[in-house]
Amino acid sequence: MRITILLVVLFSLAACGTVNNALVEKRKTVEYYRIFDIKTKADREAVIDAASNGLGKNVNDANEAKPIFIDEIPDKPGRFKLVNPFKNSALGALASSGGTLGFKVATCDGSVWNARAVRKISGSNQLILTACLFPYKEGYNLDLYATFTKLEGGLRQISRSMANAMVGTPEEWTEKTCLDIVRTINERTSAEIKYLEGYPQLSGTPWLDTGKNLESLSSKQ
Numbered sequence: 718m719r720i721t722i723l724l725v726v727l728f729s730l731a732a733c734g735t736v737n738n739a740l741v742e743k744r745k746t747v748e749y750y751r752i753f754d755i756k757t758k759a760d761r762e763a764v765i766d767a768a769s770n771g772l773g774k775n776v777n778d779a780n781e782a783k784p785i786f787i788d789e790i791p792d793k794p795g796r797f798k799l800v801n802p803f804k805n806s807a808l809g810a811l812a813s814s815g816g817t818l819g820f821k822v823a824t825c826d827g828s829v830w831n832a833r834a835v836r837k838i839s840g841s842n843q844l845i846l847t848a849c850l851f852p853y854k855e856g857y858n859l860d861l862y863a864t865f866t867k868l869e870g871g872l873r874q875i876s877r878s879m880a881n882a883m884v885g886t887p888e889e890w891t892e893k894t895c896l897d898i899v900r901t902i903n904e905r906t907s908a909e910i911k912y913l914e915g916y917p918q919l920s921g922t923p924w925l926d927t928g929k930n931l932e933s934l935s936s937k938q
Contacts, residue, residue, distance in 0.1 A: 756909035771901030779834035793852035794858035795827035825849035842887040
């Protein structure tokens with residue numbers, strides 16, 4: 718009898734723990750980056766215009782800049798850098814506490830085009846993306862750095878899960894946002910594009926796909 722009661726109590730505790738975990742609303746932030754090599758003889762403005770149009774397919778808001786580039790075109794392209802403007806400050810220490818990524822800003826020194834874009838879905842997820850286009854003698858490097866924050870659990874998780882099943886997860890949207898920039902450059906400039914590095918790892922050449930499996934997301938969200 719005692720053993721039976723003990724088993725009932727243990728199962729009840731296990732069930733309560735599962736339910737409690739499901740009811741906790743968790744905010745998860747993930748860093749993400751991609752670097753692509755783009756070899757093309759297309760005019761610089763054509764490449765920039767294609768990158769801008771590709772970015773605009775998936776974001777709510779974007780600030781873009783075309784810095785004057787008066788130096789000699791380098792043999793090797795530049796690379797984005799992450800800086801913390803509040804490093805060694807009390808505010809920086811607080812922002813770097815558990816559960817956060819701290820204050821990180823992606824810089825694009827030496828780029829001919831750069832952009833900072835945001836895509837936000839209230840109550841679900843937010844994507845912040847920095848794009849840098851670095852010239853070099855054989856073409857360009859496109860560096861993409863993103864952080865996306867998504868909410869999980871809580872009373873609204875059922876509706877989030879249903880929405881994700883219909884129109885895609887935050888991870889799929891982040892990937893699509895990056896790849897649509899590369900796809901548009903490829904389509905408009907006939908460039909030779911190669912993936913160099915990134916995290917999470919990218920397999921294959923998905924920028925050669927049409928991306929139609931997620932093309933209707935913008936109109937639904």
